[in-house]
Amino acid sequence: MNSVLQRVYExxxxxxxxxxxxxxxxxxxxxxxxxxxxxxxxxxxxGQGSAAAEEVLVQGIADLVLVFDEHAEILDxxxxxxxxxxxxxxxxxxxxxxxxxxxxxxxxxxxxxxTIYSFAIEDEIDVPLx
Numbered sequence: 001m002n003s004v005l006q007r008v009y010e011x012x013x014x015x016x017x018x019x020x021x022x023x024x025x026x027x028x029x030x031x032x033x034x035x036x037x038x039x040x041x042x043x044x045x046x047g048q049g050s051a052a053a054e055e056v057l058v059q060g061i062a063d064l065v066l067v068f069d070e071h072a073e074i075l076d077x078x079x080x081x082x083x084x085x086x087x088x089x090x091x092x093x094x095x096x097x098x099x100x101x102x103x104x105x106x107x108x109x110x111x112x113x114x115t116i117y118s119f120a121i122e123d124e125i126d127v128p129l130x
Contacts, residue, residue, distance in 0.1 A: 071113075072107050072111045085121065099114075112129075
């Protein structure tokens with residue numbers, strides 16, 4: 001079993017957190033971490049993720065953020081059918097790097113690893129940080 005799937009297996013449950021604002025989500029995420037659940041899928045409540053209300057240049061949700069004592073890791077699942085690992089890096093590295101920048105503003109620890117999990121390849125693909 002690869003390391004990301006092993007970590008998800010060890011955690012046992014990945015809660016989905018719906019929120020109306022970042023300020024609302026952060027205390028719950030911190031409580032989950034303090035309680036031993038270092039991962040969650042965080043998603044805006046209905047209407048909060050829509051570009052209709054305001055101009056949005058980039059919109060996305062990280063599928064999984066693992067937060068450890070000294071660092072964090074971001075994992076994004078991809079269902080594209082390509083079996084070429086470089087395809088995923090070329091198509092999605094910028095997206096994961098933007099997630100990293102966003103989380104750097106909110107987390108007390110640095111994001112040190114970006115990973116894509118391809119269902120087509122059934123494996124992790126490490127994304128260079130820069």
